Amino acid sequence: MHASSRDLPQARTQLPFLVRARPYLILLPALLILVGILIPFGMGVYYSLTTYALNRPGSLDNFVGLRNYDRMIHSSGFINSTTITLKYALSATIVELLLGLGIAILLNRDTLLAKILQTTLIFPMMVAPVIGTLIWKLMMQPSVGILNPILNTVGLPSLQWASVPETALFSVVLVDVWMFTPFAALILLAGLRSFPREPFEAARVDGASLWFTFRNLTLPMLTPYIIIVVLFRFMDSLKQFDIIFAMTEGGPGNTLMTYQLTAYRTSIQYLRLAQGLPYAVMLFFAIYITSQYLVKFWGKAQRRAAGYSS
Numbered sequence: 001m002h003a004s005s006r007d008l009p010q011a012r013t014q015l016p017f018l019v020r021a022r023p024y025l026i027l028l029p030a031l032l033i034l035v036g037i038l039i040p041f042g043m044g045v046y047y048s049l050t051t052y053a054l055n056r057p058g059s060l061d062n063f064v065g066l067r068n069y070d071r072m073i074h075s076s077g078f079i080n081s082t083t084i085t086l087k088y089a090l091s092a093t094i095v096e097l098l099l100g101l102g103i104a105i106l107l108n109r110d111t112l113l114a115k116i117l118q119t120t121l122i123f124p125m126m127v128a129p130v131i132g133t134l135i136w137k138l139m140m141q142p143s144v145g146i147l148n149p150i151l152n153t154v155g156l157p158s159l160q161w162a163s164v165p166e167t168a169l170f171s172v173v174l175v176d177v178w179m180f181t182p183f184a185a186l187i188l189l190a191g192l193r194s195f196p197r198e199p200f201e202a203a204r205v206d207g208a209s210l211w212f213t214f215r216n217l218t219l220p221m222l223t224p225y226i227i228i229v230v231l232f233r234f235m236d237s238l239k240q241f242d243i244i245f246a247m248t249e250g251g252p253g254n255t256l257m258t259y260q261l262t263a264y265r266t267s268i269q270y271l272r273l274a275q276g277l278p279y280a281v282m283l284f285f286a287i288y289i290t291s292q293y294l295v296k297f298w299g300k301a302q303r304r305a306a307g308y309s310s
Helices: 005-012 017-047 057-061 067-073 076-109 112-120 130-139 146-154 165-193 200-203 210-238 244-249 258-270 273-305
Strands: none
Touching: 017 112, 017 273, 057 112, 067 273, 076 112, 076 165, 076 258, 130 165, 130 244, 146 273, 165 210, 165 244, 210 273, 258 273
8 A cells, every 4th residue: 555645754754864864965065165155255245345454454343335336436447457357358268269169170080189189188277377377478588488489480570478568468368278278179079079960961961061061050059068168268267367467467567457456456465455355246246147148048059959949
């Protein structure tokens, strides 16, 4: 005989304690991480509403509301930080996406060379960003670096790289592209390897060109993977700190003073924590809004790739 619905609560209470507590134990690490994130974030938001400075602990009690945010928006460096942050994030994400797509298409072959290149492709991702940046900084030195002699060999003029404002952004984006293009390539390569073969074989039999196949088959089916790359790389580029700091510390001058660098310099170097935190809070909400939009767009693209109309 089957147990009635009234017997189920009694049956649950007879289970061992560890079995009944298993769902809560599974959720416990996520809860600890959430609390570990929310507490510092809440403290940061509160500090940004005061006049707190690291060299004046008593200033924490001075609540000033949104005065620090108003000061940030009307400061001379706010527009520069916003522009540099967006330029860096957009240029790094676009270049890495395009290069990663090209590399993924080239490696989507069952050859020995493709297998070897797939393995070596992850090497830049195994290097710590600061270490990789210092290596590139040494190679970019006008006197002892190897990049300028290489440019001269192919008939191109020497560059001052990160030493001058004209090429500073290009230099740090170049390091970012070298380091994180493999991530984009591997994600897109996994997407290409997951495609069904039947539509492509039918297109080949019908005599479709490579461009027609790419535009009408490959690209629509690859769109969810493209959005994943854009989501992760754009969010990471918005909060980029280590590459820029290791290369120029935000210079020359204020050329590379992104939100992260401005928040660090104001809060840690100048000890004005309450005035630097609004940049970090602003960056958090920018990343949150962007990620929410991209996740929704990814869901729609995934449904379209699966054959659903919406």
